[in-house]
Amino acid sequence: MKKKKIWFILVMALGIGIALAGEFFIKGEELKTVSGLCIGIGACLFGLSIANLFRLRFEQKNPAIAKIKEIEEKDERNIAIRNCAKAKAADITQYLIILLTFIAILLQAPLWIVFVAIGVYLSYNILSLYYISKFSKEM
Amino acid sequence: MKNRLEELRKASGLQQEQLAEALRVSRQTISSIENGRYNPSIILAFKIARFFGKTIEEIFIYSEDDDA
Numbered sequence: 001m002k003k004k005k006i007w008f009i010l011v012m013a014l015g016i017g018i019a020l021a022g023e024f025f026i027k028g029e030e031l032k033t034v035s036g037l038c039i040g041i042g043a044c045l046f047g048l049s050i051a052n053l054f055r056l057r058f059e060q061k062n063p064a065i066a067k068i069k070e071i072e073e074k075d076e077r078n079i080a081i082r083n084c085a086k087a088k089a090a091d092i093t094q095y096l097i098i099l100l101t102f103i104a105i106l107l108q109a110p111l112w113i114v115f116v117a118i119g120v121y122l123s124y125n126i127l128s129l130y131y132i133s134k135f136s137k138e139m
Numbered sequence: 140m141k142n143r144l145e146e147l148r149k150a151s152g153l154q155q156e157q158l159a160e161a162l163r164v165s166r167q168t169i170s171s172i173e174n175g176r177y178n179p180s181i182i183l184a185f186k187i188a189r190f191f192g193k194t195i196e197e198i199f200i201y202s203e204d205d206d207a
Binding site for chain 2: 074
């Protein structure tokens, strides 16, 4: 719990640092996008850490609720359901990426968009093969 | 897979919540196992069997139809 708290405080400080750097130190018209990106990432890290710190505080004050939550998270049926849902969602996403590729071709979008879509599709399949091989060795 | 979990739980005078807490699983998991919708892992099956002081075979009833 304490380690998590320190971790989130560090991430929050990092978020503030990145956002401030984006606002005050990254200047110039050509670096406008980088500056905006830094502010966005910084704000995101800050928000995420604050939310998690509040969650940890809530769990500390309500140990009974925290225990139920922990059981729910580690429950084997819930884990199986989550894994099935992720696998199904990934399968559907794969078909959506194929659809996106064809739409990009039909709309005569720049070639790099088509290549990015094909790259994502290939990454999915390569990652699938990698994890099949990895889990086959482990199980 | 059919099982005698509900029968054993009721005979022990336990609510689903109480059994779930003792086994450190969710109440829904106990409910799903009792209804035969979910087959527990071998580890959870052992935990259930040990909790009731029985063997796995005494609680979970395997039939050839379960392969389908």
